[in-house]
Amino acid sequence: MCQPEDDITKEHPSPPLPQNWWWNPTSPPRSTKHHARAPFHLMDFLMQYRWLIIIPVVLPLSFLWARLHLARAWIKKRLRGEATHEKHCARIERVQQAVKGHAKGTDGLICTARPSFWSVSTRDSAYKKGARYQVDLSDLADVVDVDLERMVVKMEPYVTMGYLTATLLDMGVCVPIVPEYDDLTVGGLVCGYGIEGSSHKYGFFYDEVTSMEVVIASGEVITATRDNEYSDLFHAIPWSYGAIGMLVGVEMRLIKVKPFMKVTYYPVAGSIEEMTKAWNHFLVPTDKPWAEYVEGLIYSSTRGVIMTADYAEADEVKVSGKVNNMGFWYKPWFHKYVKEEILDKTDDGSPVVEYVPTRAYYHRHTRSLYWEADLLVPMGNHPLFRLALGWLMPPRVSFLKLTMFGKMWKYYNSRFAAQDILVPLHKTAACMELMHDEYDIYPLWLCPHRVFKTRMGTMLDCEKDFDKTPLGPGDTKDAQMFTDLGIWYTPGHILRGEKWDAAEASHKLEQWLIKNHGYQTLYAITELNEADFWRMFDKTLYEKCRKKYDAVGSFMDVYYKIGKKNLSASALSAKS
Known part of the structure; x- marks a missing residue:
């Protein structure tokens, strides 16, 4: 016979929440600089009504692409079987042969063959225009091995965060840092920038990497770790954006995780200085263990919400909390939910606790692209839109780029x-x-x-x-x-x-x-x-490794990859 819910709550009472000392709603807002009025521009009109193309064209294309990508991945996996080290090595060998075929000085500089519009970056990757030596890494998109004894996962650079979490969570493990957006790739997060709300404990995404496989300019593949003979390369790859070699494999540490996250929302009010004191307090408390995740959403110069989250078992959820499955298509966008249901409804800044399925929490900002979707689909968070068309969200950044011309x-x-x-x-x-x-x-x-x-x-x-x-x-x-x-x-x-x-x-x-x-x-x-x-x-280690591993003249210098005034690939050989 089931025990009445009231009896369960009495038998296992939830601990009282601490009082929120960071609520000062009388603090005046910071003054705002005002500029001269801007003249009307036709482009403003086109940008304002871009949703007329995004909703009927970009959203269906994004949805279809996602489904076709899943189907293609399933078919390829069925045809080639489970990912194995042998298949991974065969793919690396193809990359090696391509790099060995590069003639320094005559073939231009090496870059990946991935079209720039597939990137989630706001840059247009102009350096690839006219590039004469592009190397295809698109086959390197598998989780090669999950070793639950050593607690490591071996994966290829085009594995996305969405695919990685779907693969690992059923095993009760995950990487310690999961950047929120589904389409971010392992390679981009290691060679570039990858953080999350757990980074106060674990650092950058690449800080949890145990080894990297890198194809250098000679075509040789090097396995670099933090303490082997190639430790300099291991530490130089992050932030290099492929300027030293081509990342073709990553081994990364795993941690045990639970099916839910216990999320506590702390509304804060006050001056910017007061809100940052609250940020310090919840980030590194001195009276209890640090939370697994910490995040802040600041909605004005005087108000915001700081959130902490810890892993929770299903039994705890059944006993003591409400579940918010925020990953469903009809649910409010996360940043809107936090403001409208937490911040706007509090009178005294009292904390609010709820439980969220772990994967939904990991990807809480995906459907709304953080808050960029407010501009792209202005009515997208309306309940009727979410119910009818929310399953089409989010628009893919690559297709959004194709709506911008000239x-x-x-x-x-x-x-x-x-x-x-x-x-x-x-x-x-x-x-x-x-x-x-x-x-x-x-x-x-x-x-x-x-x-x-x-x-x-x-x-x-x-x-x-x-x-x-x-x-x-x-x-x-x-x-x-x-x-x-x-x-x-x-x-x-x-x-x-x-x-x-x-x-x-x-x-x-x-x-x-x-x-x-x-x-x-x-x-x-x-x-x-x-x-x-x-x-x-x-640039000390970066330049040392560029010279040591013969990247100069073969791979593009990082500044000319990311700089706004970057040059075409054909003009970069002199800047390599």
């Missing part, structure tokens, strides 16, 4: 900001104030991050004297705590019909980062010139 792409990037920046934790408030003044974009995403000290000349490292006593919140002798701040939207100045200079705002932000030991992520458009780029990043 000067439209350039104009779009002058009216839209996509920036992820990394700053020391103690600089968070100052950076938030700068971003408010220059961009006035909300929500503002806060994600914690631990940067591990290397002192090897890696492109990123901790501040020089961070490990001097007293240590900052969350700092240790081996690692420093940082905050990632993310914006992806149209600046408030443009929404108010005012002039706004994207290049000027980006330049001010970049110069501030250089002076304050901050870093700009490289999937976004940058205004950095080459000298300033290498003031922000340390």
Whole structure:
């Protein structure tokens, strides 16, 4: 006989939530800079009504592509059988043969054959235009092996986060860091930038990698680990964006996970300084263990929500909590749900607890592309739209790029900001104030991050004297705590019909980062010139490995891959 629910609750009462001391709703908002009125431009009209193409064309294409991709992957898997080390090695050998066939100086520089519109980056990858030596890595898209004894997974660079979590979670394991967007690939996250709400414990995505397989300019495949003879290559690959060699395999650590996440929402109100104090408190509490995940959504200069999440067993969920399966197509978009159901409905900032299926939590920002979908499909979060067409979301970034033609792409990037920046934790408030003044974009995403000290000349490292006593919140002798701040939207100045200079705002932000030991992520458009780029990043190990592994003249230099003023591939041989 089933026990009544009331009796279960009495027998297993939920622990009381702590009082929220971070609720000061009387704090005045930070003043906003106002600019001169902007003249009307036809492109504004086209951008405003872009949804007339996105809904009937892009959304169905995105849905069909996703289904065809799944069907194609299933068919290919049936034809070739389960992924094996032998098949993985055969694919690597094909890459090796392609690279060995490259003639330095006459064939142009090597890059992947992946079309630029398939990338999730806001850059147009102009460096690939006219490239004469492209190497196809598209076959390298399998999870090769899951070793539950060693607790590692071996995978290929085109494995996506959506595919990886679907493969691993049924085994009760996952990688420690799962960047939210389904289409992000292992290769991009290792060679570029990959963080999540668990990064305050585990670092970058690549910090949990145990070994890498890299094809260098000679065609040789090298297995690099953190402590073997190729440890310099291991530490140089992150942030190099394929400028040293071609990543063809990754082994990464696994952790045990549970089927649910217990999510606690803490509404916060006050000045930017007060909200960052709350951020520090929930990020690195001194009175209890750190949460597995921490995330902040700041909705204005005075209000936001900080969330913590920990893994939970199904038995705990049955006993003590409500389940929000936010992954269903008819559910509100996550950032809208947090604002409208948590922040807007509180009078005193009381915390709210709920349980979320683990995979739904991992990919909570996918359906709305964080909050970019607010611009792309303005009515997309309406209950009727979600019910009728929500199953078509999200639009694929690659198809969205195809709706931008000619000067439209350039104009779009002058009216839209996509920036992820990394700053020391103690600089968070100052950076938030700068971003408010220059961009006035909300929500503002806060994600914690631990940067591990290397002192090897890696492109990123901790501040020089961070490990001097007293240590900052969350700092240790081996690692420093940082905050990632993310914006992806149209600046408030443009929404108010005012002039706004994207290049000027980006330049001010970049110069501030250089002076304050901050870093700009490289999937976004940058205004950095080459000298300033290498003031922000340390090129010591990067240049050493470029020379040692003969990448110079074979692979494109990282700056000319990511710089806004990048050149065509045919012109890059002199800049390699």
